[in-house]
Amino acid sequence: MASEDGRTDIPVDPYLFTIIDRTNTHKGDIISRNFKIGGNYSDCVNVSIQYDDHSHPISGKIQTIVYDEECSKEVPLERGEGSITMIKTLLRHIHKMIPEITSFSFDDMSAVECGTDDEKRQSRHRKRGSHARPVSLYYLSIAFNGCTWYEKHFRATYKDKSSHHAYRSRVEHFLYTEPLPRFDDFLRIANPPSDLYSELEELYEQATHYAAFFSAIPKERRCVHARTWLVPFMKRGLEGVFSNEGWVIDVLDMTPLSLQGLQKARGGRRACKTRKRGGYSYPGRRVHHTLIGDDVGGDM
Numbered sequence: 435m436a437s438e439d440g441r442t443d444i445p446v447d448p449y450l451f452t453i454i455d456r457t458n459t460h461k462g463d464i465i466s467r468n469f470k471i472g473g474n475y476s477d478c479v480n481v482s483i484q485y486d487d488h489s490h491p492i493s494g495k496i497q498t499i500v501y502d503e504e505c506s507k508e509v510p511l512e513r514g515e516g517s518i519t520m521i522k523t524l525l526r527h528i529h530k531m532i533p534e535i536t537s538f539s540f541d542d543m544s545a546v547e548c549g550t551d552d553e554k555r556q557s558r559h560r561k562r563g564s565h566a567r568p569v570s571l572y573y574l575s576i577a578f579n580g581c582t583w584y585e586k587h588f589r590a591t592y593k594d595k596s597s598h599h600a601y602r603s604r605v606e607h608f609l610y611t612e613p614l615p616r617f618d619d620f621l622r623i624a625n626p627p628s629d630l631y632s633e634l635e636e637l638y639e640q641a642t643h644y645a646a647f648f649s650a651i652p653k654e655r656r657c658v659h660a661r662t663w664l665v666p667f668m669k670r671g672l673e674g675v676f677s678n679e680g681w682v683i684d685v686l687d688m689t690p691l692s693l694q695g696l697q698k699a700r701g702g703r704r705a706c707k708t709r710k711r712g713g714y715s716y717p718g719r720r721v722h723h724t725l726i727g728d729d730v731g732g733d734m
Contacts, residue, residue: 446523449506449516452476453527464489467532471505471524478505479524483535491532496540496683518587522688529685536685539593542678544571544583548657569660572678573668577648578656580609588688590681597675604675609645614638623670626663644671 440455454476456468464485472478480497501517503510511520529535545568572582584590592598614620617638626634633655641647651659 442527444523444527446519448509449473449511449519450508451506451520451523453524455531463487467491469524469528471520471527473505473507473511475500475502475504478502478511479521481524481528481538483528483532491534494528494532494535494538496538521588525683525685525688538683538685540584540590540681540683542572542582542584542590542681544678545569546571546574548661569657569665570669570678572676573665573672574656574660576605576672576676577609577644577664577668580605580645584681584683588683590683590688592677593680593682597677597680601672601675604672608671609648610643612644614641614643614647624663624667626659630659630662 442453442455444451444453451471451473453469453471458465458467466485467483468480469483470477470480477498477500479499482495482497483491484493484495486492499517499521501511501513505511505520506516511517525538528538548569575581575583575586579586582590592601615623617635620638621631621634637650638647641650648664656664
């Protein structure tokens with residue numbers, strides 16, 4: 435097995451990234467090709483390209499995503515927005531180098547750290563790859579935004595389009611149409627800690643649907659609810675239609691749309707909230723993918 439490495443510096447204001455391109459060959463045949471992007475820390479996003487037995491590229495897969503300030507040279511990489519820029523830069527570079535590859539598969543293992551002030555202070559001094567008290571970001575993003583982080587920023591979809599339609603239809607119904615049960619019945623279903631009953635009841639009685647109820651939870655309190663009852667509640671509400679596996683990003687179609695554009699493209703009335711720059715981030719603001727090591731440093 436032989437390997438050939440190439441390096442390309444790509445400036446994307448205000449960042450400077452280095453892409454490392456490695457081609458693995460055997461007896462003259464291309465077996466696979468690997469791309470990674472970073473800065474002073476070089477392996478921040480890792481994508482593999484598979485080839486057939488005629489050395490033709492057939493598929494692309496995002497293997498890992500890691501957030502670190504040193505993923506950019508000279509200027510520290512910004513959380514969230516910087517990670518989005520970095521990922522898109524690499525995917526577009528790969529498509530430019532290999533035009534046959536237009537989509538990249540991945541499993542969404544995203545999680546976000548929710549913790550007390552003391553836990554967050556401790557987390558600032560951890561080693562790369564270590565994370566404290568993570569909860570599933572995809573369920574929280576659906577609850578508060580109506581879509582996952584990858585849907586929101588990359589227009590990701592399921593590989594299977596009929597499954598994606600079923601999932602989007604369920605999200606629309608669950609968040610905006612499904613009648614709210616009596617508060618006592620909600621407590622039996624969601625099973626939050628009893629010390630949250632009073633806080634939840636005040637918000638619940640003013641809401642007309644689950645989306646309004648979730649949005650009413652103060653931002654500084656969302657981790658408390660996420661860590662106790664909200665994630666299991668969302669998991670139950672989307673059971674049978676949501677999976678974090680089998681997603682795909684189309685490099686030709688990954689620019690985020692306006693709210694109206696999302697509605698038109700996906701057929702839903704409220705497919706995903708738009709977010710202004712500098713918008714809300716969960717306490718801790720680090721996102722990671724536990725099975726494949728992804729940490730996009732993200733906000734929602």
